[in-house]
Amino acid sequence: MSASRGLEGVIVAESSITSIIDDQLTYVGYSIDDLAEHASFEEVVYLLWYKRLPTEIELKKFQAELLENMELSDQIIEHLKLFDPSTANPMAVLRSTISLLGLYDPEVDDMSEEANFRKAIRLQAKIATVITTLARLRQNKELIAPDPNLSYAGNFLRMLKGPDVEALEVEAFNKALVLHADHELNASTFTARVCVATLSDLYSGVTAAIGALKGPLHGGANEQVVRMLMEIEEVDNAIPYVKNKIANKEKVMGMGHRVYRTGDPRAKHLKEMSRKLTEITGQSKWYDMSVKIEEYMKKEKGLPANVDFYSASAYHCMGIDHDLFTPIFAMSRTSGWVAHMLEQYDNNRLIRPRAEFVGEVQQEYKPVEQR
Structure with a gap:
């Protein structure tokens, strides 16, 4: 096993x-x-x-x-x-x-x-x-x-x-x-x-x-996405920021998914909502910035946006903390x-998986004064 x-x-x-x-x-x-x-x-x-x-x-x-x-x-x-x-x-x-x-x-x-x-x-x-x-x-x-x-x-x-x-x-x-x-x-x-x-x-x-x-590897991703957008601040800074992240082997949040290979089917719906919300609130730069990042990551790393990526700018434009x-x-x-x-x-059964043991074996106990 x-x-x-x-x-x-x-x-x-x-x-x-x-x-x-x-x-x-x-x-x-x-x-x-x-x-x-x-x-x-x-x-x-x-x-x-x-x-x-x-x-x-x-x-x-x-x-x-x-x-x-x-x-x-x-x-x-x-x-x-x-x-x-x-x-x-x-x-x-x-x-x-x-x-x-x-x-x-x-x-x-x-x-x-x-x-x-x-x-x-x-x-x-x-x-x-x-x-x-x-x-x-x-x-x-x-x-x-x-x-x-x-x-x-x-x-x-x-x-x-x-x-x-x-x-x-x-x-x-x-x-x-x-x-x-x-x-x-x-x-x-x-x-x-x-x-x-x-x-x-x-x-x-x-x-x-x-x-x-x-x-942060599960639910905290959209919060980290908006933190990234706030750090970038302006659309022209988006690509240099992402390039620097990649050069330093740092994760660009909101990109790719453990399950999906061709793209998260949920992302497009929030992308459109982000576009509309940023437009009516006069904050289109957050959407424009996000699109630039997504296009660059898809081209360079083959990683499309996931559901967290555009939910960040959408929630931000609603004034949500x-x-x-x-x-x-x-x-x-x-x-x-x-x-x-x-x-x-x-249809319950107690969930009890096993682990593969990789530690030391056949160790001999010694009294504390001999250790």
């Missing part, structure tokens, strides 16, 4: 949630292109959890349940007030707060299917409010309640920024949530499945997944994490 580094190419589970075949991404058999152009995030969440699209009545009920569960208790809000906004990493805050939500959920250890779906609703609803509450508190701004007339994407932006949100922003943000919702057995999703395979609860699974997503990019990723991906955890529960 030989080890496969990073489990590359190893099939560890059967799933009917997401497929990546010949660089084409589908959710439950629906093309990501079709969903990105036509579906609301709520429809996609329902699709991932129930393995089918909702009827109009089912969708309205689902949207209402999400809205009803967005409110945070006083205990959670007080908890969020304890963090020092100048030093607290929002992903660390999110990880701790999701864990705390489980502590206050009376159904946390009820493993029935009905209870798990109720907890799933609460998790998906409240994670949005946790992020917006943290953002508002650290800016000393009044908290904003969700509006029953708005979508999940619209409510998040309203609770984050206030009532003055452009329709194009909501459209772009909804697309981003749809595109980030699930992606087969990525690091955080695999972490969630490993966690609940022990028959731990959904809150533990999401907390574990957030811990995995926090790393850069350190909230990864928590937003977690908010969207919670839908996929939950889908995978529910699927794991349905």
Whole structure:
């Protein structure tokens, strides 16, 4: 038996949630292109959890349940007030707060299917409010309640920024949530499945997944992309900056993907949203800069942009704080994490791989005074 580094190419589970075949991404058999152009995030969440699209009545009920569960208790809000906004990493805050939500959920250890779906609703609803509450508190701004007339994407932006949100922003943000919702057995999703395979609860699974997503090689990529754009600052600086990165054998963030060989099918949708948003906000240089970098990397290294690359400039032009990019990723991906955890529960077997031992053998113990 030989080890496969990073489990590359190893099939560890059967799933009917997401497929990546010949660089084409589908959710439950629906093309990501079709969903990105036509579906609301709520429809996609329902699709991932129930393995089918909702009827109009089912969708309205689902949207209402999400809205009803967005409110945070006083205990959670007080908890969020304890963090020092100048030093607290929002992903660390999110990880701790999701864990705390489980502590206050009376159904946390009820493993029935009905209870798990109720907890799933609460998790998906409240994670949005946790992020917006943290953002508002650290800016000393009044908290904003969700509006029953708005979508999940619209409510998040309203609770984050206030009532003055452009329709194009909501459209772009909804697309981003749809595109980030699930992606087969990525690091955080695999972490969630490993966690609940022990028959731990959904809150533990999401907390574990957030811990995995926090790393810069997974969820932190779009935050690093926008940091790169800020360092470049002007379009004419883009190519010299990238050439210098390559010469120093440094990674250019947002380029290439572990799974896709010909290109990330999600990137083109966010590229178009980035173009539109930078144009209407008078910040086209971020889009122009990004296009230059992408074209150069494709030509010189054969690496096209991935989903993180254009989400960075899109979020920036919406006025979203850069350190909230990864928590937003977690908010969207919670839908996929939950889908995978529910699927794991349905046909569970403890996930327990083996390791190839490469250490010293046949060593003899010596008393401490002889070492």
